[in-house]
Amino acid sequence: MANQALYRRYRPGSFAELRGQEPVVRALQNAVQQGRVGHAYLFSGPRGTGKTSTARILAKALNCTDLSSAGEPCGQCQSCLDIANNTSYDLIELDAASNNKVDDVRDLISRVAMGSPGKAKVYVLDEVHMLTPGAENALLKTLEEPPDHVVFVLCTTEPHKVVPTIRSRTQHLEFNLIDGDVLADHARWVVEQAGLEVDDDAIDHAVHRGAGSARDTLSALDQIAAAGGVADRLDAVDTVIEALGGQDYGPAFVAVHDALRSGREPRIIGEAVLDRLRNAFLCAMGADLSHLTDAQQETARATAALIPPAGLTRALEVLGTALVDMRQAPDPRVDLEVALGRLTRRDLDTDIAALLERVERLERRGPPTSAGSSDHDNPTPATEAPTPARRAAGPTSGHERARAAIAQIQAKQTEAEARSAAPAAGGSESEAAPSPERAPRPTLGAVRAGTAPATQPAGPEPSEAD
Numbered sequence: 092m093a094n095q096a097l098y099r100r101y102r103p104g105s106f107a108e109l110r111g112q113e114p115v116v117r118a119l120q121n122a123v124q125q126g127r128v129g130h131a132y133l134f135s136g137p138r139g140t141g142k143t144s145t146a147r148i149l150a151k152a153l154n155c156t157d158l159s160s161a162g163e164p165c166g167q168c169q170s171c172l173d174i175a176n177n178t179s180y181d182l183i184e185l186d187a188a189s190n191n192k193v194d195d196v197r198d199l200i201s202r203v204a205m206g207s208p209g210k211a212k213v214y215v216l217d218e219v220h221m222l223t224p225g226a227e228n229a230l231l232k233t234l235e236e237p238p239d240h241v242v243f244v245l246c247t248t249e250p251h252k253v254v255p256t257i258r259s260r261t262q263h264l265e266f267n268l269i270d271g272d273v274l275a276d277h278a279r280w281v282v283e284q285a286g287l288e289v290d291d292d293a294i295d296h297a298v299h300r301g302a303g304s305a306r307d308t309l310s311a312l313d314q315i316a317a318a319g320g321v322a323d324r325l326d327a328v329d330t331v332i333e334a335l336g337g338q339d340y341g342p343a344f345v346a347v348h349d350a351l352r353s354g355r356e357p358r359i360i361g362e363a364v365l366d367r368l369r370n371a372f373l374c375a376m377g378a379d380l381s382h383l384t385d386a387q388q389e390t391a392r393a394t395a396a397l398i399p400p401a402g403l404t405r406a407l408e409v410l411g412t413a414l415v416d417m418r419q420a421p422d423p424r425v426d427l428e429v430a431l432g433r434l435t436r437r438d439l440d441t442d443i444a445a446l447l448e449r450v451e452r453l454e455r456r457g458p459p460t461s462a463g464s465s466d467h468d469n470p471t472p473a474t475e476a477p478t479p480a481r482r483a484a485g486p487t488s489g490h491e492r493a494r495a496a497i498a499q500i501q502a503k504q505t506e507a508e509a510r511s512a513a514p515a516a517g518g519s520e521s522e523a524a525p526s527p528e529r530a531p532r533p534t535l536g537a538v539r540a541g542t543a544p545a546t547q548p549a550g551p552e553p554s555e556a557d
Contacts (some may be wrong), residue, residue, distance in 0.1 A: 097307040103144045104151075104175060105163055110277050110305060111269030114142055118264060119145070123152045123162035127263045131234055131243040133219075135250035136266025139304030139319025143184070144242040145266075146215045150174055150182045153242065154209035170209055182211035188218040193225040200233045203241055212241050219245040220252035226256055233259045251292050271384040277305065287316045291489055295386045303382055321422075326361045327355075331431065335406060336397035340435035347427065357423040358414060365410045371395040401450075406434050450497070470477040 103109045106116045115134075122128045123252035134142040151164035151171045158164060164171050173179035185199060199214070222230070234243055234257065245261060247253055269277075278294045281287075293315045301308025327346035352358055370387060371394035374380060374470075380388045398406070413430035417423040 096310065097281055097285065097313045098139075098306045101192070101284065101309065103141060103148065104166055106148055106152075107163060109141055109145060109148070111273045112145070112266055113437055115145060115264045119149055119152075120162040123158070125148075128153065128242060130237050130241070131261040132245065133250065133253065133258060133261040133262065133263045134244060134246045134266060136248070137268055137304060137305030138248055139308075140266040140269065141305065142246040142266055143215060143217055146213065146246065147174060147182065147478065149242075150211070150213035150215075152433075153211040153213065154179075154181050179209070180207045181211065182213050182215070184215045184217065187216045188221040191226055192356065193221045193223065196226040196229045197223070200229065203233055204238055206240070210240065213244060214241065215244045215246065218248070219247045219257070220247045220249045224254075227257060231256055231260070233408075268382060269305055270381045270530045271298055271387060272306050272381070273301070274298045274301060274305060275384050278308055281309060281312065285316075287312075289316055289556060290481075295384050298384050298389060307512050326350075327360060328367055330455070331360075331364050332394055332397070334431075334435055335402070336394075338435055340432060343431050343435055344428065347431065351424060357427045359411055360416050361414050361417070361427050365407065365414065367391075367394060368398075368403055368406050368410070371398065372400070372407060375403060409433055 106120055109116050132146075132149075134145060151166070151174050152158060152162060154170040154174070155164040156168040156170060166172075166175070170179065170181065174182050183199075185195075203212075203214070229374065237243060241381055243261070245253070245257070250263070250265075275294060275298050280295055282289050282294065289312065294312070295309040297315055299309050300311035327350040330346035331343045334340065334346075347360060351357065367390070370380070370383060370391035374388070374391040375395040380391060383391065395403070409430045413426040416426045420426050421440070
């Protein structure tokens with residue numbers, strides 16, 4: 092028999108085992124306790140957060156013969172065991188992604204009125220947003236008024252694609268991404284229960300790979316355990332982040348080159364760097380980082396201290412654009428390398444955003460000292476000669492020096508535009524205002540009709556003798 096995956100072996104079997112979904116658990120347990128379970132529910136949320144597992148637990152609670160006072164199924168009665176072993180007639184699961192036609196839904200509706208051994212029959216339709224319009228219309232009437240012993244649970248990762256007519260007939264419960272510390276505790280519990288030899292660094296890596304999804308986290312943990320350690324760690328990311336902070340393009344290109352030679356995809360490298368920058372940006376903005384582990388929060392704070400907010404914003408924009416361009420690029424490596432070049436060498440980028448980032452960097456340095464000032468940090472406009480008084484009372488802060496540099500660039504751009512527009516303007520004036528010497532002569536028809544305007548002869552008037 093094949094080894095069962097961790098996410099299947101340790102799938103939640105009761106409300107108490109669900110992680111990170113306390114509002115949903117509280118609502119369902121109260122409904123079971125008070126006998127006010129709705130006839131239809133809509134479970135929405137990211138993948139791997141427990142939607143179908145919660146639907147199975149609800150089916151257990153509705154059919155359990157020894158339900159606890161807290162609305163918790165016992166897990167030992169025949170009904171609970173049958174549902175856990177996928178042999179129960181009280182639970183019908185349908186994948187709406189592959190059974191999305193009208194005939195599939197009509198077949199389901201034809202069996203809704205049939206009885207079952209338990210007290211309630213639960214229909215779980217996964218990825219319900221994949222139903223065709225005809226299948227949705229066929230489901231509406233039964234979904235609105237099902238038999239008393241039937242409960243519908245519709246699960247989806249994209250609730251905005253579910254038509255309003257279906258949403259209005261259900262109770263909508265939203266599942267959230269699970270916090271990093273909760274996932275880390277759950278992963279340690281799974282490692283202990285399964286007897287795996289996995290260290291804390293590997294667990295943190297699995298939680299990072301999971302990105303708030305319990306199923307993805309356990310899948311990554313399964314892979315790490317099978318490989319004997321973290322096999323897909325990207326050490327190049329640390330080097331690239333340090334290079335972005337120190338504006339040193341050499342180490343960044345070497346690290347990326349080594350990663351590419353080892354078989355890494357350029358897009359994977361870019362996404363890993365982008366994820367690190369995003370966490371640092373959230374830290375710099377004072378956002379909640381509870382979805383990250385303690386190690387990831389510490390890394391985010393260190394990156395935010397290394398790269399200013401303007402640099403983080405610019406890096407996110409440049410790398411994000413590069414990742415989009417990689418989809419159609421003949422060689423995705425070029426997009427990644429050009430993006431890193433623009434971010435680590437300011438002479439390769441003349442964008443206004445790069446200049447604004449330089450302004451912030453100069454402001455963070457504070458007023459220059461007499462030994463630390465240089466022509467590179469304090470450029471002098473070419474159009475104005477520095478007088479002794481100006482040299483004595485020059486810019487006293489990084490902000491003023493950066494403003495002067497930007498004003499110099501703008502002045503050069505304005506001068507270049509004026510030069511390029513000068514010939515065109517001169518030509519139009521010459522055409523619009525012809526000289527008197529070349530005034531247009533009257534036509535022959537106008538002279539014969541006597542309507543020709545009087546014109547001043549160019550030369551002296553002829554004499555009477557002539």
